[in-house]
Amino acid sequence: MTVRVTNIQHFSLHDGPGIRTTVFLKGCNLNCPWCCNPENISFEIEKYVENGLKKEFGYDISLNELEKEILKDEIYYDNGKGGVTFSGGEPLLQIENIIPLLKHLKNKGINICFETSLSINSNLVSMAIDYIDELFIDIKILENEEALNVLNLNLDLYLKNLEIINHSNIKKENITFRIPLNNEYTLNENNINQIINLLKKYPYKVQIFKTHNLAENKYRLINKKQVEIKELSDNEINEVYDKIKEITGNVEVISI
């Protein structure tokens, strides 16, 4: 059994508690204009040339090899304080393939975290929930049509999946919403109000961040053009912070 990854990042400090290894699984069913991992969107292996060297984004790795790579840093996970984070792309798209690995990791007491956009078949979510210790869920656009047009995100499915999560055994204090903010797509009154309503219903932790154009080089390598998005000012993001703060104390601004 193999999974398709683009990168395995040890000593990852921003993707969950403790010191972690982040596995970037290749393939995503969305198409966010601000995506900073464009090489993770296509499931296909993408060839490119850098400094005269032929390279590829993406490779298949056996579960055994992946497990070995993750366990290399076992000592740094410090008995479950840190662990592994599956990111992407949309990592839950490959959940079926990695279940045997998750079982092993769970048995070894390794903390398991996923970062998801939740716009996926609910079966996949149900399959995953027994293995998840920590979860990051994106909140992007909460208006039906726009979500579909801009992101290819199915909002009904998203909300249904959120319910599944909310009723699962995943500890509520281990779930964090991540909200990318930019004036072009996510930061408008209507969307922010929707977000506030959602947060009222699901009072999880919240992290907000400015989207940026730092992935320009990667877009160039795979012959894609990055949509120009203006970075928010500190004032703008602080305003959102204040609004969210009114309904939940557990919000922070992070930089990604």
Place this chain on the structure above:
Amino acid sequence: MNIYFKKIAVPIFNKAQKSNLGRKSINIAFLTRKFIWRFNNTSTAGIYLVKNMHKIFNTNPKLNYGSQIKELLDKVNINIADDDFIFFLDEFKNLSYNNTKIENISIDYSKALNNSLHDFKEFYSQKKANKNIDFIQDQLDMLEGTELFILKIIDAIKSSNRQDKDKYISFFENIINKKATHFEEALQRILFFNQVLWQTGHLLNGLGRLDKILNDLYYEDINNNFLTKEEAFNLIKNFIKSLHSYYWYKSNALMGDTGQVIILGGKETDGTYFSNDLTYLFIEAIKELQLPDPKALLRVSKDTSRDLIELSLKTMNTGCGSPLLSNDDIVINKMIEFGYDTEDAYNYVVSACWEPSAVGKGIEQNNLNFFTFLKPLNNIFDNESEEFINSINDFDKLFETYKTYLKNEANNLIGILDGLEFNTDPILSMFIENCNANQLDISNGGAKYNHYGITTVSLANTVNSLYNIKQFVFEDKRFSLAEFNKMRKNNFIDCDDLLEQLKNNPKHFGCDDEEIISLTNEIIDSLENCFKDYRNKFGGQIKFGLSAPSYISAGEEISASFDGRKNREPFSTHISADLNKDYTELMRFASKIDYDGCKFNGNVVDLMVSPNFIKNNFEKFADYIQLSIKLGFYQMQMNVIDSKTLIEAKAHPELHTNLIVRVWGFSSYFNDLPLSYKDLLIERAIKNERNLAF
């Protein structure tokens, strides 16, 4: 210094020492450099030197060394500070010597605290059978000179403006006839002997385990309400400032390279971890004072407390480079395996940079020379015929050839070490164990341990070169070995793409990869095999480590290498991997290197970290250090800098006068470094930041 240069320079130097004129010329040369450091201006330095030329004095080489010390101390210009500790050096007065000086060690200052000069005198005056008259005479003359020097200092204190005359007079009187009884007195006594060591020409004087040595006097004073913790903190700060004075005089290869290392903390023989108030106070003081020197080394173990790790991390994050962490869970065992007595291994200190040694027990000349791993490899490819190179048709054969060449180089080095004669040294002999009992000077093998140590450079370049050859020539068959060598000899001109590939091979030194790790271990084992049966004339062994100061200067003599390093470019630094994306992998790699046998002479993982990275992830970084200790790194240090500040400081030194950076085993003001060091630090910082921008 390059070993061949050393081969030529040392005899010339020793010969020059034998004539008056020669000695004076050497002094002028040394002083010129020191004054340029001091005044940071060549013409001011020149004028100052010319004005004071008449003050230059060398002792009479015809006298025995004890008498020369007496003569020297008699001539020293006394300079009593108006307050705080008394510490002064007279840069114009020198001891004559005609052999290699024993330096780069720490004496055991507890001997100085627990004994008076009279105690030593009594010992030397005892009636003994088989008395070594020459040794005893040297010791007694030296003691007499020291006592007279103290009396002169006392006179000077009497006529000084100090408010605390009586106290300091008694401190100095006690050196002659009593052991030290208070904390402040102990600090002053350590400073006095440290001063005498510097004044008598010893370089790179370590301070030893000060928290341990001062433990009893500190707590006695505290418990008797003779001292408060705050007062102790102020005393420690003043003590550090005194050690830092004459920074320009004490610096050796580069400004900041003084060897003044304070050892703190440490594992006890019963497995517990020792630390006390003083451990914290010394680190706090270093953090607060922000001086590049003296520096601290914290001995750590898996039981080191979290708050001490956090304090150390905060201190490192100021950029001052201190403390270096040395992992007792690994180091001590390696020392015992090598042959140190258990008790001595547990009480280890380090030489000027990081070389573990038994304090006050041995000659411990741990940095006598260095070995360049890349040299034997390049010797093959620089000097052998194309036919010979083409006859190397697989990697095993190449590695066997490399080992033969490595042995030749190692033998050259052994020849140099065997030729060493050390200068008689009554002061060190007084403090170093067994010299007194054996009645034999340390320079003649009187000490308990008589090991020689060397450092090594370019291991990373060698591993990467060999691996590139293996992959590109023998596995991928992209070109023949001779063709590859042609490109290398041509300094890779017009091979830009190849150069990138050579430099950025995903498998490289620092990777936690079985092939790379076993290649690394095979190379260092080969060197170990060359040394393991060696015994010097005193029966001591050779030890080596993987960290060395000379990564820039040694690189200047070596042609381009198969790792993509161009002609004369610097080597990689210590166990660092500027190509590594993550810090855990480097630690895993470092903990899999085999430090057994004689390979324990300092093995430092050198981390480049940007200040904000630690600040924003402080807790996790402290976790990282604690867990890395458990994983088993040998030693580690951090250079906390960002490239932007360094680039700006290079362009506008006046705006960054206090910017401190870690160089090799020491820290320095960035502004005081030669351009080549500045550029290398900038380059490493940029690489590091690029890697972290994932």
